[in-house]
Amino acid sequence: MRIRSPKDFWAGLIFVAIGAGFVLLARQYRLGDLHRMGPAMFPTLVGALLAALGLVLALRAFALDGEAVPRFYARPIGASLVAIVLFGVALQWLGLVAAIAALVLVGATAARDTRRLESAALAAAMIAFSIAVFVWLLGLPLPLWPNS
């Protein structure tokens, strides 16, 4: 047996895992009956359907030809995720100014053609814009500096 459609195969496996996961997690809640459906009933039904669909996908991948899984490039997704998490951490402890600086400077490295000076200027511009629009104009409650 050879996997002929890797994309479908892996998507199927992921769906089986998610569906089964929700069904298992739902077991800690009350199932009830159809007349009085408990909190576990609907998620169990949908989770089972998802797992079944995933199984169909995964099994079908042995019969039908499909595309290979495309390459995952570490840099764009990695830099983006790190930048967003840094934004969250910085916003909590250091305020908006530091958070935007971190987000733009780290986020910009997601592209290969980033230039340092340009990123710094962009960060400054985004900070100025965000303070002017979000904080002053719209009055959203964003902490600007540490402990403010």
Added chain:
Amino acid sequence: MDTLGNLGFGLGVALSWQNVLYCFIGCFLGTLVGVLPGIGPVATVAMLLPFTFGLNPAPALIMLAGIYYGAQYGGSTTAILVNIPGESSSVVTTLDGYQMARHGRAGPALGIAAIGSFIAGCVATLLIAYFAPPLAEVALKFSPAEYFSLMVFGLIAAVVLARGSLVKAIAMVCFGILLGLIGTDVNSGVIRFAFGLPELADGLGFVALAMAFFGITDVVLNLEHAGKQEVFTSRVGSMLPTADDLRTSFWSIARGTVLGSVLGILPGGGALLASFAAYMFEKKVAKPPRAFGEGDIRGVAAPESANNAGAQTSFIPMLTLGIPSNPTMALMIGALMIQGIAPGPQVMTERPELFWGLIASMWIGNLMLLVLNLPLVGLWIKLLAVPYRLLFPAIFVFCCIGAYTVDNKIFDVYEVAALTAVGYVLLKLDCEPAPMVLGFILGPMMEENLRRAMMISFGDPMVLVTRPISAAFLVAALMLLAAIALPALRAKREEAMQE
């Protein structure tokens, strides 16, 4: 009140200086984003949500709507001048529009796109005004069983009309429903699937989800396929189409408008499908079948009219049934809920100023766009010269601040990161995010209505098929599934998606 009276009342609401201003801002931002390739309307509406938090519901909705149909206008500019669709709904416009630009007729192409969009927008506005109220009347009589079946039908229809594998799309709907169920169950008070995180008691943030799946993942994928874009900025010339152009494209605009309006109402429809269908239809019926693909003005007029009509009529199911037909409408529903308004047929009677004001604002917005687009094309062209490396960090900033400010919770920012990772892997495996987002919004409503239906019927699931309207929805859903499973139709559908 009759329809015209209602529209007049709506015009009164929409013409207050505040609403005109927000309508303008929405249209302007929508065009701007429409012009820029790589940011879709869903991400834009999501990013601009924080701007509406301080507003009343009517101006908030008017602005968000302006962004959506404004983006349809803007997308055509990029399609014609750069051969890159600014929006996915402008993909077919690149075929003939760019060829026209290469033959030195960029001006008339832009002009006819704007004129066609304007006509289509006006017709669609009237359609909404006439068709929405009776539809809402019917919907008010629906019992939970009918609502549940309607949602099943809506989701199936959305999936069938979407791109890619049917099984994957239905699986994504299920995944979306499950994600939507995270958080406190309103019936029992139990907190479900929260992994002990108190932040998840209110459920996953819809804005965070939309940002992750339509904003950040899109940026990441764009960065992976960083290609060169060539801006076709040589003189645009006169924007006015010649009398001959107008004569040739008159019926194309009419056909595009009708087709777009109809397809926009269908669940899963909207601007994208409308423009594809209109182009293919035009190729079949237009006489003489001159030079499609080589710069035929009708190949610009029809899809551009259709996508604008479709963008606007897709508001009908959202406004009357509270059911989104595409991810942008799902965001609109999210925006309504943030404003404390439960979407559904009662909105029209309880908040007439919101409903009719929004409809009237669409007409005003279309007029603004016509004025905005023709003279400002030079500005939009300059915008296209901004390199992507300067754009995408700004998208990050808007997404993160937007996600945070919905509830002022840092946790929502982490949600964006986590969902981006999930969305990235799924997109790599060709699993489209749109069905998932619809499932996310409809999931809790489906559970609630199914529960009530079962409660009323004492646990007899047959109630879903013994009530005629409910049965009709389910049969229609089954027929759609059967139709798409038939090989002949399947081939046709794939052919349509290929073009």
